[in-house]
Amino acid sequence: MGWFGSWLSSWFSFGLSYGLSLVVGLAVVLAAPLQVAAEFSLPPLPYAANGLEPSIDARTMTIHHDRHHAAYVANLNAQIPTFPSLASVDLTTLQGSISNYSPAVRNNGGGHYNHSLFWTVMAPGGQGGQPSEALGQAITAAFGSQEAMEQQFNQAAASRFGSGWAWLIVKPDGALAITSTPNQDNPLMDLPGVERGTPILALDVWEHAYYLNYQNRRPDYISAWWDVVNWKEVNSLYAAAPSTKSGL
C-alpha cells in the first residue's frame, strides 16, 4: 500500500470510528429523555419577549423567563430523585403541601408556580381588557374601589423588603385580599404566617424582574406594570377560584 493507500485507509478508519461515535452519541441522546424525563417543564411566554414594552423591556423578559424561570424548573426536577412523589404531583397541588418538602423544593417549586402564573396575568398593552362585572363588584366590596385596591396592592409590592411577590387572592370565604410573600413563597403554601387563598393576580418584585430598566426605582416598575395586566385572565382565575360562587 503506497502513501495514498495508507492515507485513504487512515481516513477510512477515522471516518468509521467517528461515524460510530456519532451513532452511539445519537442513540444516547435519543434514549436519555426516556430515562430522565422531566416532570416539570418551562411554559413558553404567551407573547413575544418585547410584547410588554415599554412597561417591561424585552431583555428583562428574556433573561427572566429563559434563565431565571428555567433554572427554577431545572432545580425542581433535580429534586425528583430525592422526593419521587414530585413526579406525580400537580404543580398547584404541590404548593398546598410544600411543608412536607425541602427548602429546595419550596424555593424552586414556588418559583415555577409563581412565574408560570405571572406570565399569564400580563398581556401586551391594550389587550388585557378590564375587570369583569363579578370581579369589579368583589373589588368594590373588599377595597371600596378599583383605585383603592391598586393603591393597597402597590403598597404591598413596594414595601416587600428584599425579594418577593405581591398578590391579589380569593380567600377561603370568597372575599378578595391583598397580601405579599417573601422569596418564592405564595399564598397557596401551607406555611406559618402565610395569608392563604387562591392567587388571581401576581407581581414579581425581585430585582431580576425590573433592575435592568428601572434599577432601584421599584415604584416606577409597579406603576408601569398596571398597563400590562391581563384582566381577562384575572377574571377567569377569579371565576374559577374554589371559593367563589361562580367557581362552584
Ligand SMILES: [Fe+2]
Ligand atoms: Fe422572577
